[in-house]
Amino acid sequence: MPIAIPDACTLPTAERPLRLAEFDALFASAVRQVDTVGPTHARLRLSGPAGLAAKVRDLTARETGCCSFFTFTTTEQPTSDGEAVVLDIEVPAAHADVLASLTRRASAVSAAATS
Numbered sequence: 188m189p190i191a192i193p194d195a196c197t198l199p200t201a202e203r204p205l206r207l208a209e210f211d212a213l214f215a216s217a218v219r220q221v222d223t224v225g226p227t228h229a230r231l232r233l234s235g236p237a238g239l240a241a242k243v244r245d246l247t248a249r250e251t252g253c254c255s256f257f258t259f260t261t262t263e264q265p266t267s268d269g270e271a272v273v274l275d276i277e278v279p280a281a282h283a284d285v286l287a288s289l290t291r292r293a294s295a296v297s298a299a300a301t302s
Contacts (some may be wrong), residue, residue: 215300
């Protein structure tokens with residue numbers, strides 16, 4: 188299930204599979220719920236071991252560096268063990284298809300990991 192990569196992406200083509208693998212690893216290990224808030228806004232709920240929030244912030248900061256149309260907001264949630272994070276992802280209307288592609292992939296990868 189490929190992700191639509193817009194022309195606005197400045198990540199070198201050779202590095203794209205590596206970034207996709209990083210997102211897939213995050214989706215498989217930590218995504219617990221994917222919600223579409225609207226066509227330009229999605230919310231992912233993640234949980235995992237200590238360090239999860241830092242990992243999410245690092246990955247999303249690097250993604251924003253090459254695809255500046257993404258706005259990622261990371262909110263840590265209280266938990267009794269490990270870490271829980273709510274990741275809001277917003278894009279301009281012109282990139283709604285990219286967000287839809289990303290949320291479909293997050294849903295599919297996380298579902299496959301829990302099956």
